[in-house]
Structure formats: C-alpha cells, structure tokens
Amino acid sequence: MKWLAGVAIACLLAGLLIGLARQRESDPEAVRLLNAAIEAPSRQDYTAKATTFASYGNDILHSEAMVYNGKGGHSRIEYRLGSMSGVIAGRTGKGIDWRFDPLKRHMIAGIRPTVGDPKSSSDLELVLDNYRATVEGRTEIAGRPCTEVLLRPKSGAGGSRSLWIDNETGVILRSEERNAENELVAATRYSSIQYGQTATPDMFLPIPPGSEPVQWHAEDNFANEVTPEAIEKALGIPHVQPKYLPAGFKLEGHYIYRCPGCDTKTAVSRYVNGLNSLSVVQAPEDCEQHMVKKPLDFGLGKVVFAKKGPSYFWVMGELPQQELEKVSQSLEVPAVAKQ
Secondary structure (H helix, E strand, O other), rough: HHOOOOOHHHHOOOOOOOOHHHHHHOOHHHHHHHHHHHHHHHHHHHEEEEEEEEEOOOEEEEEEEEEEEOOOOOEEEEEEOOOOOOEEEOOOOOOOOEEOOOOEEEEEEOOOOOOOOOOOOOHHHHHHHHHHHHEEEEEEOOOOEEEEEEEEOOOOOOOEEEEEEEEEOOOOEEEEEEEOOOOOOEEEEEEEEEOOOOOOHHHOOOOOOOOOOOEEOOOOOOOOOOOHHHHHHOOOOOOEEEEEEEEEEEEEEEEEEEOOOOOEEEEEEEEOOOOOEEEEEEEEEOOOOHHHHOOOOOOOOOOEEEOOOOOEEEEEEEOOOOHHHHHHHHHOOOOOOOO
C-alpha cells in the first residue's frame, strides 16, 4: 500500500456532509472550509504539480508528481522523479482504484475502501466527534490564497492533520500528517495548479502505458467485508477481536487478506476514528512470511507483535505505543479443549 503515499489528498474528505451538532464544537470558518474541500474533487477540473513525502519506519518515500483531477471523482497521479518514479495511480468515478508498477510491469485494479477517504456523512461525523477543526493561519500556495485548517484529536492521543485549503475553490493545496509524537510522517504540496483543464477521459482508465507485456492482477483485498464466522471457516482457527479499543475508534469491517509471501489467508479487523486507522491482523501459526520475515505494509503507524495460541497477531496504527499494547493485551485466544 506504499503506492498510496501522499496521494488522494484532494479527495481526503470527498462525498461527506457535516452534522450541525459537530459544527458547534469546531471553528465555524474551519467547518465551512472543510465543506468546500468535501465538494471540490467532484466540482473541479485541474492539473497540478506536486511534491510528496511519506515515512514508513526506516523507509522514506518521496517523489515529484503530476496530479490530474476530473469532475465526478476521477483522478490520476504520475510519479516522475524520486523513489516512486514511474508509478502511475488513479481512480475512476466509481471508486475503482488502480496502479501501475513499472519495475514489475504489473497493472493492478480493484474496488476497495481507503482509510482517510470517508464514504458517508456518518464518517465525517465520526471525524468531528474525535477531532476539533480550527483555523490556524492564512498564506499563499501555488499562487492561490488559502487557509490552514488543523484537525487535532480531542483525546490528545494519536496524530493530527493540517490542510491548506484554496479559499475560492476548496481544493486542498497542501497536507501534512503528524504522528502521536507530533513528528511529520507524510506531506503533499502543490507547487502549481491550473484550473479548468485535466487529463483526457481515457487517462483515468487503467490502461497500461507502452507496448511491453504487462501482467494484470485483480485486487479484491478489502473490497468485501466478511463476517467473523466466514473468517473462521476460511482460516480454520477462532477469529479473535480486541476487547479494548482506544477512545473514538469503531469497527469499519472484517476482511480476509492473502499473505504476499506464502499466499496464506489472514484476517484483518480494521477500526477507524474518522482520519486514522487501527488494524488487527491475525494469521495461522504456519504463516511466518509476513509476520516474521517480511512484514505486510498497512501504511503509517507503529506495530505491536504477539504470538498467542495457534495465531500470530499484529496490532498497527498511528497511536501511542502503550495504546497499541493495550489492544494487543486484550486479544484473548479461546482455550483449546483437550481431546
């Protein structure tokens, strides 16, 4: 999922409405600007140059990119310089995400939700339940007057987001994400933007560039939520859910994920507080590839590992270490009856 680093900033809050009760808890002007940012991706055609950065543990991803946004939820990002050079990622108007990896000559397409890209009004209500939006300042980015809006967690735990929103169009021209220790872990900034022009319609479709052979992969991970019963049937072990969750987090869904190293089916339970996610991964003990040798990449955040009964567990999220440890400690594996 590292290909997502620094992208989709323009549609961070796409498709949402803001509850009136939540508006009273935040700066009214900040709420108005967030409303504009919600509507901007579906209303604006534009082409922009951007610089992106993301830190994943010891890895730092950075790139210069071209961003194309089309009305109705179309997007295309071309990474041209830096550690992601050559990668192309996009989204069609119906939530179909795709990406092209030039090193592996892979074209991957699938329908799946993305944390940080809420899908309904209740999602933004959750954001404003857990974060306070305030106006922090005014400046100019890419030649456009904009206002900085800060989303700070009310609980004091977890990371924050700063958004610099175009005063006229609502487009997010700069975004910064900070972790629980207030360290900058991801950022995107538009260095130039031209409104009223974007890519041609075919460029928003998952079409491999060039004439060289490309291997297609259908990506259905996280496309379909499943029940705990379906997970137990697929994995052959009891599905364990945490008894403790940090304040503000609620279940988004349970999913089945295939280990990229050994193709073993694993369970992922994902929880969200509106902007940040908490993932609990459970795998059978015969799957060691992603738990020990080659950890899966579920994005930014810290990780707590545990071996309990017949399962490996990973608890991952952008939260203080002690919070992740509490979640891990609350995972209770049922005792196996003696034969």
